[in-house]
Amino acid sequence: MTTIQPRTLKTRARLIEAATDIVAESSFTELRVEEVVRRAGVAKGTFFAHFKDKDALLDRMIGQIIDQHLDQISGQDTPKTIDEILDTLTPLMRFMGSERTVFDVILRYSGAASVEEIGPIAATFERFIHVLADWFVDGPFRQDADPATLAEGVQAFVFQALALNFCALNNHRPVRDRLRPYLELWLNPAKTLDPQG
Amino acid sequence: MTTIQPRTLKTRARLIEAATDIVAESSFTELRVEEVVRRAGVAKGTFFAHFKDKDALLDRMIGQIIDQHLDQISGQDTPKTIDEILDTLTPLMRFMGSERTVFDVILRYSGAASVEEIGPIAATFERFIHVLADWFVDGPFRQDADPATLAEGVQAFVFQALALNFCALNNHRPVRDRLRPYLELWLNPAKTLDPQG
DNA sequence: CGAGAAAAATGACCGTGGTCAATTATGGAG
DNA sequence: CTCCATAATTGACCACGGTCATTTTTCTCG
Structure with a gap:
């Protein structure tokens, strides 16, 4: 059975928040996955565990x-x-x-x-x-x-x-x-x- | 003055021919610049001298x-x-x-x-x-x-x-x-x- | 033909999205 | 509390488009 841990939601929220901040500061065009994970404080692979791409x-x-x-x-x-x-x-x-x-x-x-x-x-x-x-x-x-x-x-x-x-x-x-x-x-x-x- | 040498046309033709072959064999989706230059027998940089991207x-x-x-x-x-x-x-x-x-x-x-x-x-x-x-x-x-x-x-x-x-x-x-x-x-x-x- | 200027080609290098085997954290069963 | 299955995370690595300082080739002129 596939249980979702609370921290999953937390990490995802952090990723989205980081991305939102970046877009607010610059633009969708400037958005970089590496910058998102840097700000969210997670590894790159984590991003792709939460979003297909x-x-x-x-x-x-x-x-x-x-x-x-x-x-x-x-x-x-x-x-x-x-x-x-x-x-x-x-x-x-x-x-x-x-x-x-x-x-x-x-x-x-x-x-x-x-x-x-x-x-x-x-x-x-x-x-x-x-x-x-x-x-x-x-x-x-x-x-x-x-x-x-x-x-x-x-x-x-x-x-x-x-x-x-x-x-x-x-x-x-x-x-x-x-x-x-x-x-x-x-x-x-x-x-x-x-x-x- | 910007003169165009004959070899320019030749190289470009080779690039296009290689690309056309690749598309014929597979698809536009599978087309890779590296494969085009490999088949054309030129370096990667040459491709971008002929095509903006x-x-x-x-x-x-x-x-x-x-x-x-x-x-x-x-x-x-x-x-x-x-x-x-x-x-x-x-x-x-x-x-x-x-x-x-x-x-x-x-x-x-x-x-x-x-x-x-x-x-x-x-x-x-x-x-x-x-x-x-x-x-x-x-x-x-x-x-x-x-x-x-x-x-x-x-x-x-x-x-x-x-x-x-x-x-x-x-x-x-x-x-x-x-x-x-x-x-x-x-x-x-x-x-x-x-x-x- | 030889010299030098311009055009063409080179390939090591970079940026960035995406992968995956290995590692760590979590939570439920006993 | 301990164990362990599995969820979650990690980061080295890859693929591929694109760059640019350097080298090679070509053309022109005397």
């Missing part, structure tokens, strides 16, 4: 932050316009795009790796889809589509807008402005043949 | 393959239905989703890093957008939107469908089937209020 730690830390953003988002009034949606999503998007490292980890783990071990980030994105889908049920947005599918589409566009933001070619434009045209076409009841080039 | 080599190799797919795609008849679009895109999508490594590199480099040095993959995705946009000018698809924006949306959905495909949770469904519902909502003139749950 470095990404598992990042998954957990980033997942927690996204979850806090979702708390914020779902605590607000249901947005009724594209602009309100953009307002609501902006803080989360700002975090997702704050570092290339963060965005990369989110991209890789936003889908669940397997049924049994769905990671923190994957879990938050399931939640994200639910929160969005709720907005689209009986909302002022198009009603000819499954709300969950609409929500997945919004997620795709959020990723697209953020990805473009990391290109020097494009990053003069705020993410928000890049996302809007997609959402207008995706969420609005279709306009009838606008005469436009 | 390992990703630059992958960018080039993968970009070339995508370009071949685009040749194929643009040589075909313009697709007139969602299903024809899916048929046309399937080979390219199969390659993009063939290895996690490949998909990751494509994601990271599908946007241009800077104006001066737009990489091979970024270039092919500009081309991809143009090819798609051409389908949407005067096509049977929705006409109330800028064709280039529609094309960018399709790209976002292709990435989304592929990303989901790497989740054990979802990979029982062919990418094609995952992409279809998005494209139907994105490209078709909006239906008027279908009664559907």
